[in-house]
Structure formats: structure tokens, C-alpha cells
Amino acid sequence: MTSPNLFFPTPVWVTKIDKYKETNEEIFEYIKKLRKVDDKGIIKSNIKGWHSNDFDLKDTEVKNFINLISPQINKALVDMNWDINSQLIKISSMWAIINIGGAANARHHHGNSAISAAYYVRAPKNSGDLVFYDPRPAPVYSHPHSKEPNHLNAMVNSISPVEGALVLFPSYLDHSVNENVSNEERIVISFNVTLSLK
Numbered sequence: 063m064t065s066p067n068l069f070f071p072t073p074v075w076v077t078k079i080d081k082y083k084e085t086n087e088e089i090f091e092y093i094k095k096l097r098k099v100d101d102k103g104i105i106k107s108n109i110k111g112w113h114s115n116d117f118d119l120k121d122t123e124v125k126n127f128i129n130l131i132s133p134q135i136n137k138a139l140v141d142m143n144w145d146i147n148s149q150l151i152k153i154s155s156m157w158a159i160i161n162i163g164g165a166a167n168a169r170h171h172h173g174n175s176a177i178s179a180a181y182y183v184r185a186p187k188n189s190g191d192l193v194f195y196d197p198r199p200a201p202v203y204s205h206p207h208s209k210e211p212n213h214l215n216a217m218v219n220s221i222s223p224v225e226g227a228l229v230l231f232p233s234y235l236d237h238s239v240n241e242n243v244s245n246e247e248r249i250v251i252s253f254n255v256t257l258s259l260k
Contacts, residue, residue, distance in 0.1 A: 066214070072197060073141065074221070075230040077134050079181075082226035085130045090183050092123035093158045093249060107238070111165035114158045127251070128153065131181060131228055135255060138177055138230045149257040156253035158183075161190060165248075167239035169195065175233035175254035182250055185223035189248035192229060193220045195236040223248065 096114050097103070103112045117124045139146055154175060159167065167190075172178040180192055196202075196217040208215045220240075221229055231237070233254060242248050 070198075072232060072235060073138075074194060074219075074235075075134065075138050075141070075228075076221060077228050077230075078224065079130060079134070079226050079228055082130065085126055086183050086226065088123050089127045089251065090249065092121070093160070093183065093251075096158065097160065107167040107170040108159055108161075109166045109168060111159055111161035111167065111242075117156045117158075119153065119156065124156065127181075131179075134228050134230065135177070135179075139257075144176075144257060146257075148260060150260050152256050152258070154254050154256045156251065159250050159252065161239065161242045161248040161250075163242055163245050166190060166241040169236055169238040171236045172233040172254050174256070176257045177230055177255040178233040178235075179231070179253050179255070180223075180229045180250050181252075182223045182225050182227050182248075184247055184249035185225045185227070186244045186246035186248065188244045189223060189242045189246065190240040191220040191222050193218060193238045193240060194231065195238075197232075197235055223250070 093114065096117075097112060100115065101112070103114055106113050119125070119128070135151075139151065161167070201217055205217060206215075211218075
């Protein structure tokens with residue numbers, strides 16, 4: 063029997079960025095300064111953790127970070143075969159989340175965007191996996207018992223954070239972050255990419 067066709071697959075790109083350490087240290091200091099100015103932050107999906115306001119995308123540290131990850135964003139757009147000549151590609155928002163011990167992020171998705179992301183500035187062991195949920199409604203109502211999960215039957219998949227790793231995914235995809243059970247800070251940068259007709 064031949065392998066099944068995969069209709070309507072959901073891509074999730076995971077890449078370890080080369081030569082990330084210098085930029086990581088720069089953006090780490092930037093995030094710490096933001097927190098010093100505004101230690102309350104804002105509440106969105108964060109449970110106990112600190113969520114920054116949106117970055118100023120014109121700041122030097124942020125521009126350096128965007129330059130670091132741009133090739134991977136472009137690769138995702140090429141994989142999707144979206145027409146990037148007729149559309150304006152823009153990072154519409156970017157922010158940081160610091161999860162200390164006991165912090166997590168509730169299930170959510172990022173509306174009005176095409177691609178969303180998580181990039182790990184600090185990722186200690188046991189600091190909380192990124193969990194993705196099957197976006198198809200039908201399996202919620204009827205899902206046969208399987209011997210073990212695989213790419214065809216799993217309703218949940220997770221990715222363990224690694225410093226310098228970039229995770230890109232469709233913005234419609236529901237996700238959450240498990241509790242940080244370490245005693246160290248888990249620091250992630252998230253952002254949204256939009257495409258609109260020129």
C-alpha cells in the first residue's frame with residue numbers, strides 16, 4: 063500500500079538559528095530594560111508570567127534580531143508558495159514573555175495574522191513546552207482510540223524550548239505553554255507576520 067496523501071496539513075517550522083548568541087545577549091538586555099521600565103506588563107495569555115507591551119520595531123536591538131531570523135521567515139513563506147511579489151510582508155507586532163517558576167500561558171491563537179512565532183532567548187530545562195492543538199473540529203467530536211500517537215492521529219503535539227530556536231506556525235493554530243517547573247526564567251520573543259495586497 064502506498065503512503066497516504068496529506069490533504070490540508072498544518073506546517074510547524076522549527077529551526078535552530080546559527081550564530082544566535084551575540085544577538086541573544088543584545089535582545090536579552092533590551093527585554094530586561096523594558097521590564098525595568100514596566101514591571102507589570104500586560105495580561106493576555108500569560109498566567110503569572112510577565113508579558114511586555116509591543117516592541118518598537120525601529121529600535122536597533124529589535125532590527126538586529128529581525129535581521130537574524132528573516133531568512134527563516136522567508137523560507138516559510140516560500141514553503142507556503144504565497145505570492146510575495148503582490149503582497150506586502152510585515153511583522154505587525156512583536157513582544158516578549160518571561161515565565162518564572164509556576165508561570166504558563168493559556169490556550170490561544172493569534173488572529174488577523176498569517177504566521178506567528180516563538181523564539182527562545184532563554185530556555186532552561188523543564189521551563190514549559192509549547193503545545194499545539196489539532197485545528198480540525200471533526201476529531202473533537204469523534205476520535206477513535208489509537209495505540210500511540212503519530213503524525214496522522216495525534217490531537218496534540220509539543221515542542222520543548224531550546225535557546226536560539228525559532229518556531230513558526232500558522233496564526234490560526236491554537237497553542238499554549240506548559241508550566242515552568244524550573245527555578246529559572248524562560249524568555250521568549252513572539253511575533254506576528256501579516257501579508258496584505260500592495
